[in-house]
Amino acid sequence: DIVLTQTALSSPVTLGQPASISCRSSESLVGRSGNTHLSWLQQRPGQPPRLLIYDVSKRLSGVPDRFSGSGAVTDFTLRISRVEAEDVGVYYCMQATHFPRSFGQGTEVEIK
């Protein structure tokens, strides 16, 4: 089974500053079709998860453009260009290339 390992942010983030979260997979997430089904979800306190990015870098309609995704094969990154107060929450990467599906353990974004 595939294990996704996320990095923790080293400290709370200052409003307006960038933040990056890394997600590393134990195996390649490139599927037989050539697509890489790695997505990023945001979970605000008390809310269900919300999809932000899918297929590594495709932003869902309505997601602010300060969120971007990048990476390939086993190493992926979610970047927030300028953190806003509403970005507080836990961010998860998820792979849907292979069954069983799997999530990273989550990375909390806190504001300084």
Place this chain on the structure above:
Amino acid sequence: ELHLVESGGNWAQPGGSLRLSCAASGFTFSDDTFNWVRQVPGKGLEWIAHVGLYTQNIHYADSVLGRFTVSRDNARHLIFLQMHNLRDEDTGVYSCASGLTFLDHWGQGVRVTVSS
């Protein structure tokens, strides 16, 4: 807009059974696939089951394989999770989520508590 609403959450003793339902509305149900995901309060997300367009296309996490059964009723726009032989570690909030290669819509979830 797509809406998913779970029901059936409850308390059960270890070894007991529960059946969760997820009602879907706002889209063409038969064109979409669904997943069950659980979350222990204060912990992360755990994917547990997927049901495809056809009930032959079903997958489970190892932690629930042989104990949980996922199914769908296309006529009534419902997804089910039948849970047997429940364990303490099955306690959590269970959510249904739509999608095959990404999970784009989520319900609010229902709480399942397993304890003696």
